[in-house]
Amino acid sequence: MTEPILTLSGVSKTYKGGFTALHGVDLSINKGEIFALLGPNGAGKTTLISIVCGIVTPSTGTIRVGGHDALADYKAARSLIGLVPQELSVDMFETVLATVTFSRRLFGRSGHNAYIEQVLRDLSLWDKRDNKIMELSGGMKRRVLIAKALAHEPEILFLDEPTAGVDVALRRDMWKLVHSLRERGTTIILTTHYIEEAEEMADRVGVINKGRLLLVDDKTALMQKLGKRELDLTLVDALDAVPAGFEQWQLSLENDGRTLRYVFDATQEDTGIPSLLRALGDRHIAFKDLETSKSSLEDIFVDLVEERA
Numbered sequence: 139m140t141e142p143i144l145t146l147s148g149v150s151k152t153y154k155g156g157f158t159a160l161h162g163v164d165l166s167i168n169k170g171e172i173f174a175l176l177g178p179n180g181a182g183k184t185t186l187i188s189i190v191c192g193i194v195t196p197s198t199g200t201i202r203v204g205g206h207d208a209l210a211d212y213k214a215a216r217s218l219i220g221l222v223p224q225e226l227s228v229d230m231f232e233t234v235l236a237t238v239t240f241s242r243r244l245f246g247r248s249g250h251n252a253y254i255e256q257v258l259r260d261l262s263l264w265d266k267r268d269n270k271i272m273e274l275s276g277g278m279k280r281r282v283l284i285a286k287a288l289a290h291e292p293e294i295l296f297l298d299e300p301t302a303g304v305d306v307a308l309r310r311d312m313w314k315l316v317h318s319l320r321e322r323g324t325t326i327i328l329t330t331h332y333i334e335e336a337e338e339m340a341d342r343v344g345v346i347n348k349g350r351l352l353l354v355d356d357k358t359a360l361m362q363k364l365g366k367r368e369l370d371l372t373l374v375d376a377l378d379a380v381p382a383g384f385e386q387w388q389l390s391l392e393n394d395g396r397t398l399r400y401v402f403d404a405t406q407e408d409t410g411i412p413s414l415l416r417a418l419g420d421r422h423i424a425f426k427d428l429e430t431s432k433s434s435l436e437d438i439f440v441d442l443v444e445e446r447a
């Protein structure tokens with residue numbers, strides 16, 4: 139899984155009005171991985187995808203897709219990519235089957251019925267193949283966009299906000315589909331604001347903000363490295379300050395002195411909790427409740443984006 143299928147080097151984009159949406163992005167995507175690009179609105183996610191797909195021209199930098207230069211060798215590069223856009227871009231009067239078959243033919247592939255049938259079955263669209271797009275529900279229309287993107291058997295699938303505004307059932311189906319595509323060796327790059335989605339699906343996560351790629355890391359490593367745990371002790375009597383003699387623990391007072399918070403590293407063998415509780419007992423600092431919480435990818439993301447804002 140270490141061979142890169144997509145490489146971006148020094149990719150920047152300044153739009154006509156002078157706004158710079160991407161600043162020197164370097165990124166390498168491995169064959170067969172699921173990569174989540176996480177960023178708030180306007181971070182540059184769609185711009186980045188559009189550049190790789192040849193919809194937007196970069197101001198600087200190079201992009202290589204499966205060994206092809208995405209600018210000089212546009213057709214070969216593009217044929218390896220399937221794009222599921224955020225917005226609906228289909229002919230409402232066409233049938234599902236005709237829409238998907240048309241997309242396949244656009245890339246010079248013959249009408250390979252068995253493949254198209256499989257894609258439509260995987261997306262629960264086979265029974266709707268003769269329906270016009272306008273007769274489908276919103277969720278079904280989203281599925282058609284995916285079927286269209288997969289029609290020419292791409293090696294890389296871009297999903298731009300795949301589950302924005304879809305219901306829980308469709309979201310679960312999407313996740314299942316992404317996993318089964320990965321099993322078949324398809325590389326998947328998804329953009330999302332939903333941390334939960336990245337947490338659930340991705341092998342690696344990239345965080346982008348204001349056009350800059352802030353970090354790229356293995357998801358589990360990221361969560362371990364940056365993930366903190368907190369122990370909140372609700373005190374019987376509020377304190378004015380963290381008492382002296384507790385310097386060995388990273389403590390703070392919250393909630394007008396009623397909560398003593400201990401931030402610890404859960405990956406360590408000795409968390410420091412038993413000794414802290416003993417020390418509190420020795421000093422007769424009583425608490426009536428205790429609670430621990432784990433920082434999620436969301437906390438990590440918010441911290442990062444705020445820190446570098």
Ligand SMILES: Nc1ncnc2c1ncn2[C@@H]1O[C@H](COP(=O)(O)OP(=O)(O)OP(=O)(O)O)[C@@H](O)[C@H]1O
Nearest residue numbers: 153155157159177178179180181182183184185186
């Ligand atoms: N054609 C354009 N001309 C000028 N500015 C643009 C153009 N397209 C996008 N931008 C600006 O570039 C920035 C990045 O936009 P982009 O759509 O890439 O962000 P995004 O991360 O995909 O956001 P969202 O999550 O809201 O889709 C935004 O500030 C946007 O206003």
